[in-house]
Amino acid sequence: MKKTYFLPVAVMALGLATVFVSGCKKSAASGAAAPTVVNAVEVVQQDLPWDIEYPAQVAGSLEIQIRAQVGGILEARLYNEGEYVNEGKQLFQIDDKQYKVALEKAQGALAQAQAEERRTQRTYARMKKLRADNAVSQQDYDNAISAYDTAKANVQVAQAGVNDAQINLGYTKVTAPISGIAGKEAQSVGSLISAAGESGLLTTMVQIDPLYVNFSMPSRQFEKLAAGFMSGQIVLGSDDKQLLKPEEYRKLTASQAPVYVEAVLPNGSLYSEKGKIVFFDSSENTQTSSLAIKAEFANPKKSRALMPGQFVRVRLVGAIYKNAILIPSSAVLNSAQGKIAYVIDGNNMIVARPIQAEMQDDMYIVSDGLKAGEKVVSDGLIRLRPGMEVTAKMQTFMPKAEETAAPAATEGDVAKLEEAIESAESPDEQALPQDAAQAKEAAAADNAQTGK
Structure with a gap:
């Protein structure tokens, strides 16, 4: 009896096992075939401003140093540090006493030379008449001509001395050569400055228009x-x-x-x-x-x-x-081989496409590798592989317009701040006590004369 029931039971068990295994394989195959859902955008073609x-x-436009051209004691600063000043405005006053004396001496030397010129001119005129009557020798006549020519040359030298003294006296009034912002003083009032060396630097100016x-x-x-x-x-x-x-x-x-x-x-x-x-x-x-x-x-x-x-x-x-090919920056994968975009082909399969592109803002301008209307994966590229089947969930890609x-x-x-500064009564001007009034009067007279 035992031998009679063994064979049917074994056959039944084998059949159930076969059905169970077959069902498991079908279930696994069904799960593997489900495509991955990805976000995707269409490649856009449009004109785009170079917005880098x-x-x-x-x-x-001009940045210059204001330097003293003569030496002496710096008597006054006549501007507010950091204010806008017009060309020609007096900025500093240098002690001018010695330069006034030098000008007076030069003017005296010029007067002497002019007097000598007049004397030799009269002598030459007399000698010319006497020579016509053979009353004087040719040598005396030539000496009179030479003396007159020398006197005229001496007048020119003396006049040059006066001009030089006037120039040096003028240099004691340091004015703005341009219109612009005057900087911080480099030498304080009371300092002994010289035309040569670092002490000659008084301030800087910058032209802002x-x-x-x-x-x-x-x-x-x-x-x-x-x-x-x-x-x-x-x-x-x-x-x-x-x-x-x-x-x-x-x-x-x-x-x-x-x-x-x-x-x-x-x-x-x-x-x-x-x-x-x-x-x-x-x-x-x-x-x-x-x-x-x-x-x-x-x-x-x-x-x-x-x-x-x-x-x-x-x-x-x-x-x-013109007609730029555009994709979002998140649609590009940077690899050792260069930039790659994952294109979704007609069979919904991922194709790795090498591209040439330059980034601007949050998108890439593609010069090679993509065409308008193609679909590319817009994010999550790191988890995808070429050849995968995907389901594209299309997103809107709107390149930025010019802002x-x-x-x-x-x-x-x-x-408002500039207006307040310019309307101020020069509160930080500086001058030596004994020269303050004199410096201000000189600056006012100079500005009235130049119309600045």
Whole structure:
């Protein structure tokens, strides 16, 4: 009996095991075939401004040292340190006593020379008549001519001495050679200064209208800009290439220029005036692999929103990428082989596509490797592999339009501060006690005469 039931039971058990294993395999196969859901965007093609910012530093269009040209005791400082002064305003007064005496001596020497000239002229006139009558020898006549010529030359020498003394006396009034901001005094009132050496430096001045902003463009970007312009991929502000010739561009104001520069202040606002490029370096800086560029900004209100030495950022405005191919920065994987984008093909499979691209803001401008309308994975690239089947969840990719920032919010406050400074009654002028009144009277008379 036992042998009779063993075979059917064994067959039944084997059949159940086969069904169970088959069901497990089908379940596993069904789980592996589910495609991965990924975020994706379409590659966009549109015109895009060259919107790259560069660090820059502001400089005055003129930055000069004010030095004494004669020596002596510094009697007075006649300006407020840090204020805006007009060309011709007296800044310092140097003790002029010895130079007045020198001028008087020179004038006396000139008077003597003129008297001698008149005497020799009369002698020459008499000798000329006597010589006509053979009343004097030729030698005496020649001596009279020589004496007269010498006297005339001595008058010229004496006149030069007077001019030199007048110049030296004038140098005791140190005036502003330009209009601009006068800096901190380098020598205090009462100091003995000399025309030679460090003691001759009295202060510095900087001209703030116009202002220069110096920045550097990486050579690689400059090459791309130049190559794009030559190929037509990049348009520089105007279809009229005549305006981009140096001789024509220099004639234009910043508002007329097809390509101009904007200065972004530290608070993120824009400086109110546009800048015009006035200088491109002729050679590359081998240490930084960049080209030095200088832009000129008008400052008609003498505002201090931009100050020499200040660090700002600048934008080149007017360069446009035509039909640029754009993808978000998150859609690019940087690998040892270069930049890669994961393209989703018609079968919803991932294809690794090498690309050539430059980053601007939060997106890449693709020069090779992608076409408009293709679908690329927009994030999470690190967890994906080529050949994977995916389900694309399409996202909206909107490249940034050109932004226009508001004028600097601080300019009004700066203007008020400047007005308060300029209306002050020179509270920090300095002078030696015995010379204060005299120095102020001299400065007032000088300003009235020059109309400054």
